[in-house]
Amino acid sequence: MTTIAAVYGGSAQHHRSLNEPKYRRWIDRLIYLPQLPEDPLDDIAALLIPERLHVGILHRAVPGLLGLLDRGGTIVAFGEQPQPYLPGVRWEHRPTNFWWWREPGGRSGLVVRRPDYSLFRYVTERDVTWHFHGVVHPPAGATTVIACEDGGAIFYEDTVSTKGRLIVTTLDPMFHFGGYFMPATERFLDGFFPWLLAVLQDHPPSESVSSTPKGGGG
Amino acid sequence: MGDLLLLDLNNGSIEASRRNDRFAGRLATIDLYALDRADLTPYRAMFVPALSDQEWLSAHRGVIRQFLDSGRVLVFSGHLFRPWLPGGGIFIPHPIRSPRDYELRLVQPHPIFEGVDLRHLTYRRGVAGFFARGSNPPPLGAQPLLAFVNGPAVLYIDRVSSGGTMLVHAGNDLFGYFDIPAGETTFGARVLAWIDTEYERLQQGHGR
Numbered sequence: 001m002t003t004i005a006a007v008y009g010g011s012a013q014h015h016r017s018l019n020e021p022k023y024r025r026w027i028d029r030l031i032y033l034p035q036l037p038e039d040p041l042d043d044i045a046a047l048l049i050p051e052r053l054h055v056g057i058l059h060r061a062v063p064g065l066l067g068l069l070d071r072g073g074t075i076v077a078f079g080e081q082p083q084p085y086l087p088g089v090r091w092e093h094r095p096t097n098f099w100w101w102r103e104p105g106g107r108s109g110l111v112v113r114r115p116d117y118s119l120f121r122y123v124t125e126r127d128v129t130w131h132f133h134g135v136v137h138p139p140a141g142a143t144t145v146i147a148c149e150d151g152g153a154i155f156y157e158d159t160v161s162t163k164g165r166l167i168v169t170t171l172d173p174m175f176h177f178g179g180y181f182m183p184a185t186e187r188f189l190d191g192f193f194p195w196l197l198a199v200l201q202d203h204p205p206s207e208s209v210s211s212t213p214k215g216g217g218g
Numbered sequence: 219m220g221d222l223l224l225l226d227l228n229n230g231s232i233e234a235s236r237r238n239d240r241f242a243g244r245l246a247t248i249d250l251y252a253l254d255r256a257d258l259t260p261y262r263a264m265f266v267p268a269l270s271d272q273e274w275l276s277a278h279r280g281v282i283r284q285f286l287d288s289g290r291v292l293v294f295s296g297h298l299f300r301p302w303l304p305g306g307g308i309f310i311p312h313p314i315r316s317p318r319d320y321e322l323r324l325v326q327p328h329p330i331f332e333g334v335d336l337r338h339l340t341y342r343r344g345v346a347g348f349f350a351r352g353s354n355p356p357p358l359g360a361q362p363l364l365a366f367v368n369g370p371a372v373l374y375i376d377r378v379s380s381g382g383t384m385l386v387h388a389g390n391d392l393f394g395y396f397d398i399p400a401g402e403t404t405f406g407a408r409v410l411a412w413i414d415t416e417y418e419r420l421q422q423g424h425g426r
Contacts, residue, residue: 010274053229056249179351180311
């Protein structure tokens with residue numbers, strides 16, 4: 001069971017990122033955000049939640065998201081989380097430095113803490129480096145993969161807060177790739193999807209997921 | 219009560235807290251998904267943000283059309299991919315080979331760009347690409363104002379496709395640029411003054 005679903009918020013940026021053929025082929029189904037709270041999510045192993053979605057609807061979808069995690073599913077969340085909707089996530093805003101690469105000796109502030117993490121078999125440090133809008137503080141026991149040099153995490157994996165796998169990053173690749181902006185985000189997504197599938201194959205959900213045909217729910 | 223309506227995407231954007239100042243205290247917000255149930259009569263203009271759910275807008279395009287046909291102004295920044303905006307053509311990305319390809323030219327003088335250095339639109343701290351990365355092709359009869367130096371229009375005014383007026387811009391939200399200087403005032407003040415003039419003109423029956 002390796003079904004990957006992605007939440008689609010209807011923006012131009014998400015439309016391009018999620019329908020680009022080289023990414024769409026990894027996604028078994030798209031779930032339109034306004035329909036997420038009613039979706040049973042019982043046919044999927046991993047749910048990708050892109051950045052900059054309507055926070056109110058995400059919060060209404062929390063029971064379903066917790067159910068997916070409780071079944072051993074995986075959730076990957078991109079972007080800013082000023083009103084966190086996932087267990088264990090604590091957000092801290094940081095001013096965005098998008099011009100660091102133009103300054104002599106400039107640094108992004110991003111530090112790879114775990115170069116041995118499986119993602120880095122698919123992407124390089126350069127491919128995860130553009131900018132970030134904030135950091136998250138992971139719960140005890142989570143693995144910080146990419147950190148900010150001033151503290152906090154930019155990418156972490158949490159298998160302790162729930163029975164499932166939470167992958168949280170403040171990076172926002174779909175906003176930028178979908179906006180025809182920032183080449184690193186395309187390289188990131190090129191590696192991200194095959195990596196996500198490999199994660200699911202290495203760590204299948206702990207309980208078998210229902211094979212109930214997809215329904216409208218609600 | 220504000221008379222300039224910004225559709226609220228409630229997406230946690232860090233920009234949100236800075237918006238009202240840029241609208242001279244005239245800002246009102248309504249959640250995008252409540253737009254079809256809202257009374258829009260208090261508003262002179264509606265700002266539709268670049269990250270808006272265009273599937274929803276397309277399914278509720280009658281709301282947008284009715285707003286415009288009542289003699290009002292709509293400002294859209296973003297990449298059109300659904301036909302919810304009267305007259306608006308589907309976004310075409312501009313081929314970018316160097317940052318210079320993002321540079322802009324004024325197609326014709328217009329009050330909103332009076333005193334605006336176009337480099338302030340193209341570059342932020344030396345980084346280009348925020349203002350426009352392509353074109354929403356304007357319909358026949360629309361008035362292109364800004365274009366790429368070597369390419370198509372990135373911002374136009376459309377008074378022909380509805381009973382109102384649309385300012386259509388293919389890039390990140392225009393109000394993100396409202397602070398830049400424009401002679402003795404700001405670009406934002408110029409845009410708001412133009413909206414007021416345009417609204418009065420429409421309400422006096424000079425619309426279509």
